[in-house]
Amino acid sequence: MTETSAKKLIAIEGPIGVGKTTLARRLAEHYQAELLLEGAEDNPFLQRFYQDPETGALPAQLFFLFQRAQQLKDIKQSDMFIPAHVADFLMEKDRLFARVTLNDDELSLYEKVYENLTIDTPQPDLVIYLQAPVDVLLERIRKRGRAMEMSIAKDYVRKISDAYMEFFHYYNNSPLLIVNASGIDLVANDNDYQQLLEQIEKTTSGRHYFNPCTIPH
Numbered sequence: 001m002t003e004t005s006a007k008k009l010i011a012i013e014g015p016i017g018v019g020k021t022t023l024a025r026r027l028a029e030h031y032q033a034e035l036l037l038e039g040a041e042d043n044p045f046l047q048r049f050y051q052d053p054e055t056g057a058l059p060a061q062l063f064f065l066f067q068r069a070q071q072l073k074d075i076k077q078s079d080m081f082i083p084a085h086v087a088d089f090l091m092e093k094d095r096l097f098a099r100v101t102l103n104d105d106e107l108s109l110y111e112k113v114y115e116n117l118t119i120d121t122p123q124p125d126l127v128i129y130l131q132a133p134v135d136v137l138l139e140r141i142r143k144r145g146r147a148m149e150m151s152i153a154k155d156y157v158r159k160i161s162d163a164y165m166e167f168f169h170y171y172n173n174s175p176l177l178i179v180n181a182s183g184i185d186l187v188a189n190d191n192d193y194q195q196l197l198e199q200i201e202k203t204t205s206g207r208h209y210f211n212p213c214t215i216p217h
Contacts, residue, residue, distance in 0.1 A: 007125040008083060009075065010200075011090040011174075014130035014181070015161045016152070017137035017144075022187050023130070024088040030197070036071050036087035038064065047148040049101070053156075057101040061110060065094050065117060072121040091121050096167050100159050124174045126203055131165075132182040134158045177203045180211040 010027065012020045021037060028035035040046055043063045049056030068089055075085055098110045132140075134157050141149050141157075168178065177199055184192040192212050199210045 007200075009085050009087065009122055009124045010126045010128065011087045011124040012128045012130065013090045013093055013164070013168075014132070015137055015164050016149075016157060017140040018130040018132050018181055019140070019186065020088040020130060023128070024086050026187055026193070027200075028086040031084055031086065033084035033086045034082045036075075036085055036089070038068060038087075038089040042067070050148055050151050053101060058106045058110070061094070061098050061101060062113065064097075065110070065114060068094055069117040069121055075122055076120070087124075090124065090127055091118055092167070092171075092173070093164075096163050097160070100163050126200065127171070127174045127176050128200070129164070129168050129176060129178045130181040131178065132180075134161055136182050137161065172207075175203050175205050176207045178207070178209050180209075184212050 012024045014020055045056055045060035045063055049060040068091055072091055102110055137157050186193050186196055195212045
């Protein structure tokens, strides 16, 4: 990682449709870091969950849990060869989704698995939390046109968005940069992106807010 050598792991978070993966790809390329993606398309239970949340939630959640935990644990083995990583997920977010989608019995089982799997997972040196209103998220989901996401309900997106806001209201495990991503383009607009890079460099502790919408392009 050229400019942020002290940040060995940057995690990007936010609700579905907010732009996590797209931003993660650009940051990983910029910093010459290894890219860690949660790989929703690899989850064989995800489409069933979107179509029938009651029967699909637990297997989809457990698949993601195993996948994310393994990716983060692999970082320790690769540190010698790859000094920096950018991920489009935060390990703790797995539990956030579980609490929204699982019933009490399923959640109890999930929590036991979670505690055993996440003991050795590393904490990020920076978390970037992207925010946007529910209507903006739904529009972005529609525009990217993934077939399995077409059945996602507005109520589900709202619940997830609210859960993220509550989670990050109390989050203090890593330095946190909260970004208003509703009216900006962090990929195609270099002005927005360069401003974000400056904020990343400055954020070494505590909680910070970035609202580039107020600055004309």
